[in-house]
Amino acid sequence: MTLPQRVELYEVGPREGFQSEAGSIRTEDKIAFINAMSQTGLKNIEVTSFVSPKWVPQMADAEIVLKSIERVPGVAYRAAYLNLKGLERALTNNVTLDGSLVLSASNAFSKRNMNKTTSEMLKELPEWIEAYQKAGIPIKQMGFMASFGCNFEGYIYLEHLLEIMGKVIALAQSSGERIQKVKLADTMGWANPQQIKRTVQAIQDKWPELQIHLHLHDTRGLGLANVYAALEEGLWEFDTAIAGLGGCPFAAVKGAPGNISTEDVAFLCEQMGIATGLNLDALVECSKMAEGIVGRELPGHLAKGGVLSDIRPRSWLQEQG
Amino acid sequence: MTLPQRVELYEVGPREGFQSEAGSIRTEDKIAFINAMSQTGLKNIEVTSFVSPKWVPQMADAEIVLKSIERVPGVAYRAAYLNLKGLERALTNNVTLDGSLVLSASNAFSKRNMNKTTSEMLKELPEWIEAYQKAGIPIKQMGFMASFGCNFEGYIYLEHLLEIMGKVIALAQSSGERIQKVKLADTMGWANPQQIKRTVQAIQDKWPELQIHLHLHDTRGLGLANVYAALEEGLWEFDTAIAGLGGCPFAAVKGAPGNISTEDVAFLCEQMGIATGLNLDALVECSKMAEGIVGRELPGHLAKGGVLSDIRPRSWLQEQG
Numbered sequence: 001m002t003l004p005q006r007v008e009l010y011e012v013g014p015r016e017g018f019q020s021e022a023g024s025i026r027t028e029d030k031i032a033f034i035n036a037m038s039q040t041g042l043k044n045i046e047v048t049s050f051v052s053p054k055w056v057p058q059m060a061d062a063e064i065v066l067k068s069i070e071r072v073p074g075v076a077y078r079a080a081y082l083n084l085k086g087l088e089r090a091l092t093n094n095v096t097l098d099g100s101l102v103l104s105a106s107n108a109f110s111k112r113n114m115n116k117t118t119s120e121m122l123k124e125l126p127e128w129i130e131a132y133q134k135a136g137i138p139i140k141q142m143g144f145m146a147s148f149g150c151n152f153e154g155y156i157y158l159e160h161l162l163e164i165m166g167k168v169i170a171l172a173q174s175s176g177e178r179i180q181k182v183k184l185a186d187t188m189g190w191a192n193p194q195q196i197k198r199t200v201q202a203i204q205d206k207w208p209e210l211q212i213h214l215h216l217h218d219t220r221g222l223g224l225a226n227v228y229a230a231l232e233e234g235l236w237e238f239d240t241a242i243a244g245l246g247g248c249p250f251a252a253v254k255g256a257p258g259n260i261s262t263e264d265v266a267f268l269c270e271q272m273g274i275a276t277g278l279n280l281d282a283l284v285e286c287s288k289m290a291e292g293i294v295g296r297e298l299p300g301h302l303a304k305g306g307v308l309s310d311i312r313p314r315s316w317l318q319e320q321g
Numbered sequence: 322m323t324l325p326q327r328v329e330l331y332e333v334g335p336r337e338g339f340q341s342e343a344g345s346i347r348t349e350d351k352i353a354f355i356n357a358m359s360q361t362g363l364k365n366i367e368v369t370s371f372v373s374p375k376w377v378p379q380m381a382d383a384e385i386v387l388k389s390i391e392r393v394p395g396v397a398y399r400a401a402y403l404n405l406k407g408l409e410r411a412l413t414n415n416v417t418l419d420g421s422l423v424l425s426a427s428n429a430f431s432k433r434n435m436n437k438t439t440s441e442m443l444k445e446l447p448e449w450i451e452a453y454q455k456a457g458i459p460i461k462q463m464g465f466m467a468s469f470g471c472n473f474e475g476y477i478y479l480e481h482l483l484e485i486m487g488k489v490i491a492l493a494q495s496s497g498e499r500i501q502k503v504k505l506a507d508t509m510g511w512a513n514p515q516q517i518k519r520t521v522q523a524i525q526d527k528w529p530e531l532q533i534h535l536h537l538h539d540t541r542g543l544g545l546a547n548v549y550a551a552l553e554e555g556l557w558e559f560d561t562a563i564a565g566l567g568g569c570p571f572a573a574v575k576g577a578p579g580n581i582s583t584e585d586v587a588f589l590c591e592q593m594g595i596a597t598g599l600n601l602d603a604l605v606e607c608s609k610m611a612e613g614i615v616g617r618e619l620p621g622h623l624a625k626g627g628v629l630s631d632i633r634p635r636s637w638l639q640e641q642g
Binding site for chain 2: 003150151152153154189192193194195218219220221222224225227228229257261264267268271272273299300301302304305306308311
């Protein structure tokens with residue numbers, strides 16, 4: 001097994017992190033936070049979500065945030081959207097779009113999160129394809145929530161995941177589009193490292209050219225072990241959130257850890273000689289800033305344990321080389 | 322790479338965890354906590370430390386704790402000791418002893434922790450051998466603090482670790498003893514998964530019959546990734562602490578996570594089909610008890626994320642099977 005030479009971390013903290021905060025985050029805090037993250041080396045930052053302010057009041061300032069941030073050249077500013085109305089807002093607000101088709105691998109989660117079954121969601125994909133094509137956005141990506149397990153349904157069978165993946169690929173193909181990347185989300189923290197490996201191997205056997213991107217949660221503590229397993233399979237793209245922002249509204253207990261932490265994943269990679277392009281000290285500063293904004297301690301380790309980059313951190317790599 | 326079929330977790334929370342608490346823990350709380358842990362399936366519990374109450378007042382009740390706990394048949398109750406006086410106390414207080422020879426792989430940490438260089442400590446080992454032999458305890462084990470890195474010295478070179486390991490093995494041999502197990506401690510949270518693998522492979526190349534036991538800390542977030550890497554190399558013995566009790570007096574920031582969490586490691590293993598012999602729900606209860614005793618939230622994830630064992634947790638294993 002050969003580890004990748006570099007990884008790309010997609011920051012989701014300002015969207016997924018702030019979205020799950022009980023209190024409201026001040027718009028100017030969001031802007032300052034995103035501006036600070038733009039200076040860390042991150043190339044992809046999901047800054048907000050185009051959702052109804054009725055359901056997610058924390059994201060009511062989506063347009064203002066996108067207009068006010070200082071855009072650093074080379075950084076893609078992204079946004080989440082869950083319906084066609086959200087896509088419309090995204091199209092007029094200068095965000096980088098993937099042209100992604102998204103379903104939940106768990107039917108129970110789909111009902112709960114989108115009020116539609118996975119089959120119903122699948123039937124709506126042609127509308128999405130039409131909307132993307134009308135906007136001139138190539139459809140290169142598909143995404144699956146709850147790809148590994150679900151608090152309301154249990155483990156997701158790999159066969160089932162492969163089956164719905166196949167359906168989405170075929171659907172895109174029939175509209176003249178070619179899916180090149182799949183984003184698998186472990187929305188509720190169910191994956192384990194062996195399951196990650198088995199899933200990646202099965203997908204690579206079936207669709208060798210499909211790139212796999214992981215969105216992992218650390219809800220039950222296996223987040224970084226899962227990242228390591230994925231790295232061993234050659235994966236190199238991960239969604240992460242500064243400080244482990246994110247929480248999980250579906251965890252057994254409120255306040256459970258959410259997304260895997262950007263700085264911890266970056267540290268894991270850098271310690272093993274995998275380039276991240278990120279400044280760890282700058283990430284730690286952003287991590288502390290995030291704690292200040294939400295007003296409590298967050299789960300990321302590195303800010304507490306210390307980067308310690310002044311103390312011969314690379315000598316074992318030299319020894320190895 | 323084949324994962325082991327079972328693992329053995331050595332609980333160190335009551336010793337290493339409570340030792341690093343700023344406030345004093347009531348003796349009756351310690352006893353109730355150890356009694357609860359005796360009911361989880363744990364077979365090894367380090368309950369206290371025979372150190373000078375002048376330096377570690379939290380452990381002044383070592384003898385009372387050992388006399389008062391309800392000993393469950395099949396559970397080994399252990400204690401730490403750092404000098405020959407401590408060993409003497411251990412010998413008269415009904416604890417399971419390994420006959421272990423312990424050094425620090427980091428010279429700087431040795432000076433700081435023991436006020437002696439690693440060489441000076443090495444020169445004292447014949448006294449330890451003599452004391453063990455006098456007590457009729459076979460010397461089967463050696464241990465190394467700061468085996469992977471040190472906040473005061475940086476990364477520990479593998480060559481250096483192998484060299485001092487060789488010296489201890491030779492020393493024991495010259496006294497008619499055969500070292501069968503090495504305990505490598507990542508005292509300050511420096512190890513990364515690749516380093517773990519490289520270290521294990523080098524040791525197994527040189528001493529194929531030597532069993533390797535790991536004592537890992539999660540100070541900088543890589544604890545469970547390191548466990549997974551070790552499992553992939555076939556290791557099956559780990560020191561862990563309920564709830565991630567432990568802290569690290571040498572971390573950059575007070576309150577940084579300490580030992581890897583017993584319940585999180587057990588969950589990782591069980592999810593991958595590795596038997597732990599442990600009751601996860603009972604461990605989670607102990608984890609909550611630990612939080613009550615120290616009066617604050619602790620880093621272990623499982624109590625927050627939930628075991629969720631009622632929701633088809635094993636179906637992917639069945640599918641695999």
